Amino acid sequence: MKKVLIAGATGYLGNYVAQAFKEENYYTKVMVRNLEKFKEKGINADEIIQAEITRPETLINICDDVDIVFTSVGITRQKDGFTYHDVDFQGNLNLLNEASKRSVEKFMYVSVYNGEKFKNLKICEAKEKFVEALRSSGLDYRVIRPTGYFSDMSEYFGMAQKGKVYIFGNGNNQINPISGKDLAKFCISAINTGRTEPEVEGPETFTHNQIANLAFEVLGKPRKIIHLPMGIVKGAANIMRWLMSSKTYGPFEFVATILSQNMVAPSFGSDKLENHFKSLKP
Template structure:
């Protein structure tokens, strides 16, 4: 089969948010599973470690629709994990998590894209007062009301988010909220990417997903101490302190300052448990990260 005919037979996916943690895992998994991949990026240099796995690079800014003309042409499925944790460069959560995704959605509809998969966050639909989550769910509403077949995936926290536990353990002390018994099941990037690809066969669905192990914050701290070889030292922060801090920050700082803290203080002081998938375990991730750091010293 000629290269042109082979490319025509491979399902074509546009990856938006390609330079992020999940985006890079998605590129790797799509390539491994035989998809043709176009990526939308602002800075092509940030693709260096996965560029060889990409069939086509489209340089543009999702917040600027005039730079996106043609990005969805010939595409069958759009995957987007585009979003920001911190507001910067004058851009708000509404500008990016909602507005930039809406720009891509509009072009996807015009180009006849069959499906659009968007990655939100676990419990985003239940926490409307958290600004970053409100922006994500604003787009979810827009997507589900559109004419395109929509797939919404709401994952739990990523393994990469858990690195803060390792950092604290290396420093000799981990700080936890309440009694440390809030539960979560964070998910590995490869497991999540493969789960998202599996969802391509569905239409107009919303699904929550997490990793294979449901762990308390205490148990995550123990895994971090074990990986770093440090003695267990934990300080528990009363919940009233976190509530007072969040109240004060909302009152006296702008959302660009309190937005990320608002998000993390909210999700770390409640159970965050989703249906489980995958095989990659947080204990192994911590051990691998600790070994990598030691080898780099």
């Protein structure tokens, strides 16, 4: 039986990945920082290791007898005093160093679609710096590149619940978001393919206006969308970069950049965004 080490199992994607590997008859070894949070998730795993990816001394020998390492560890909003560099780059590098010592068969990491193109953004800078280290590690690897998760689209649903959805730009750029369940299946399918950095997204393509309208439709509320001119948004992002910490401007500039262009990758899966929104209804 193949053994997989999963880092980030309590996160949105990691939760589904742990379940998917288990369903494929892998021996699942999950690395968690907060045991209580892990227990609340009700994740089924063969082995639980309490460790912190930002503390390399807690990772010693964690890759013993492991065939595959999977990590989706990363932060969208900096917290607990950690920066993108601390977690997305250095934290994952700590894990990669341990995996290299044990010469694991494969190291899998989840970055973002067009990550190399977005290296000027603080969030992507840290992720792609780690990707560069992974490429140079000598290990067989996979970098999974999704365009967006259903959980990201929940932001639209939350605004719609309050009566107004704010969209940067005209809202006509497209994206095909994917569910955590479908992306987890794709990650496992990518293990035995020849592509080292596959791009992927969900089965449905929407404009951002259509996603907002879908949220209102599911809620049964009148549609009210407010478009913020992209020129003003980008100007604000530039000012924030000069005057504020990356903790504040990082998420803002990332969203502003994503909404300013099409983010459509090869489709995979069958889950529908409408059903996700319905699951969020109170």
